[in-house]
Each structure stands twice: as structure tokens, then as C-alpha cells.
Amino acid sequence: MQELIRQRRRAGFVGRSDERAAFRRNLDLAPEDERHRFLFHVHGNAGVGKAFLVRELEQVAREKGAFTAYVDKSVGSVPEAMSEVSRQLGAQGCRFKELERLLATHRERRREARSGKAALRQ
Structure with a gap:
């Protein structure tokens, strides 16, 4: 049930598609590739969904087999x-x-x- 709730919440995530796409593309690059970024800076006003976005990016990274910490x-x-x-x-x-x-x-x-x-x- 928790997994279904999590999936529905993620499906309802709106916005920041450019950031999510850039993050996904970055994970496909080899670390040796000079285009590969090791740091993504998430910033914005209070209440705009930064923490939610970071959790979304964390999930994307884990799906790609990356270790994550927050x-x-x-x-x-x-x-x-x-x-x-x-x-x-x-x-x-x-x-x-x-x-x-x-x-x-x-x-x-x-x-x-x-x-x-x-x-x-x-």
C-alpha cells in the first residue's frame, strides 16, 4: 500500500521536468565524461517544493543503481x-x-x- 501511495504521489509531481530530465541524462554519462556533473544545486523560495524535488531526484538515482544520501x-x-x-x-x-x-x-x-x-x- 505504501508503494502504491508513493507511486501515485510521484505520478502527480508537476513541474521541474527540465531539472529531472537533466538529472536523468547526467546519470547516463560516465563519470569520466567532462559533461558529467557531480553536484546539482537545488535552490528556491520556501515552499516551492525543493525537498520534494530532491527526493524525486534521489529516487531516479536509486532506480539507476546509484547510492544516495540526504x-x-x-x-x-x-x-x-x-x-x-x-x-x-x-x-x-x-x-x-x-x-x-x-x-x-x-x-x-x-x-x-x-x-x-x-x-x-x-
Whole structure:
């Protein structure tokens, strides 16, 4: 039922056809092709459907076999964003063991720094 709802919602998506077509064409280009773009910048006024468009592009990419990750302004820091990207890609079968190790080290060092500051205040 959820899949049917998702399909109907996607079928009702209106507008931004040029952006979707450009994105699809880009996915057909080899990364070595100088026309291939690695970054698509989505911008616009609040409420115009940017998040919906990005989710649509994410679905197109997944259909083409690409790994995808999505973070938004709710992420508080760069390490937090990297952790979320790693988590999402890991769920798709693409693990970044070294990144995960470095992020764990970063979290541990931050904890140590915080506990050191707390000890200094006492």
C-alpha cells in the first residue's frame, strides 16, 4: 500500500521536468565524461517544493543503481552530516569503514575534551 501511495504521489509531481530530465541524462554519462556533473544545486523560495524535488531526484538515482544520501539543515555539524551520510550509504550496502573509525575517534576526543573542561571548572 505504501508503494502504491508513493507511486501515485510521484505520478502527480508537476513541474521541474527540465531539472529531472537533466538529472536523468547526467546519470547516463560516465563519470569520466567532462559533461558529467557531480553536484546539482537545488535552490528556491520556501515552499516551492525543493525537498520534494530532491527526493524525486534521489529516487531516479536509486532506480539507476546509484547510492544516495540526504541531509538537511537539521544536522548540526559537519561530522554529524558525515556520520548521517555514512549511515545512509551503509544501509544501502556501501560502507566507509575508515570514515566510521575516524568519526568514532572524533566523538571520543570531543567527549574527552568536554570531560577535561568539566574537570578544570571543578
